[in-house]
Amino acid sequence: MNSDDERYICRCEEVTEKEIREAVRAGARTVTEVKRWTRAGMGICQGRSCKRLVERILAEELGVSPAELEPSTVRPPIRPVSISAINMEETRERNDREEG
């Protein structure tokens, strides 16, 4: 970890600054595209630590201000949820009963 470029940006998925810059130079234009390309922001914290850092690098590489970047896409669940905790069946059945 001597070079600046090799510092980690997304520590959950161990993605370095170099990898993110390479993704942008190869065509990634949004935080979401960088995420799909490198997995930055796909780990346990879901980008809570690295999103702003990725935005800064992206803005710097593209020569725009962070305000001009497209907001990143959010999908549920926004926190890691174990499969066993997604017991929606019960709720769905109840809703169906109520509607029916």
Added chain:
Amino acid sequence: MEKHKPVVVVGAGPAGLCAAIELKKAGAPVILLDENDKPGGQLFKQIHKFFGSREHKAGTRGFTIGTSLLDESLKLGIDVRLETEVVGVDPGLRVWAVRQRASSELIEASRLILATGATENALSFPGWTLPGVMTAGCAQTLINVYRVLPGKRVLIIGSGNVGVIVGYQLMQSGAEVVGIVEALPSLGGYGVHTAKLARAGVPFYTGTTVVRAEGVESLERATIAQVDGSFKPIASTERTLDVDTICLAVGLTPSLELSSLAGCRTIYVPELGGRMPLHDEYMRSSVQEVYVVGDTAGVEEASTAMEEGRLAGVHAAWSLGYMSDDDMKERVDETKQRLNALRQGVFGQKRFNAKARIIQESQLR
């Protein structure tokens, strides 16, 4: 019937608690959800005295305000569900809540009040992932909630209120604050908090940044350097400090996830933490049934968060028919007056202007 569905408030910090209290007082059904095992948000970590006027409990410590809000919510019998994470919301205002990480529940809400706070910003520099480098809020949680001292020699990055308040509390806990580093040419915190550290002889390094952190198993040294006009470190000014802890106090970002899922439009306001949902004068987002309050609607302070929570609570109760037009107007006016009073002075004026811009922008769309 819309009126019989509950108003769901997400986040039981100062903003969420105040919103729920107003709703319950007006007679509206309300459910308050929080991921933690105790309500209060960050208030119970705030052992310093608050600012503002007397109505704003100036001179009162954060945890005391937290205790009185909790007492009030208990007395009113508010349905507070703890250890409940909200992980989703759909456009039909169905809230996906996960209890104790074990089971899911869908709650149909008539109105949604998002009081989900903010996330601390990170700063990346070589060595920032070493054990011993943490955010200031993390250090504050360790000392004030868990009574654990994170280290003995601390370097703080960022001279804003969070940096100087946590720095002083670390000193009170027995750590030595080796220095406070500020990239800007001038200090960012309130004079009262800054002066406590200055009087204790803590050096402040303005126009300076952290260049790298080093250590074998964990943090042992930090190198700092002055920055040039474009915030790049000047190599000839580097100096190395022996530290075992670095606290990052470099700002907060509003938590946007749930408002984004609800379809709320956003605006970028650097003074209040970056991208955040747009809101009108009643804290209503671009989605009429969804309100945003506290840090998630622009990073300010616990005192402003409480007033924003009250505004949203009153307005939501009125919109569902639980409050008369006159009562609503009166309560909104007095709350706005208190909010304006909190947004005065050198620091407050900037926040006042930013908030005015957000409200203006929400009317244009």
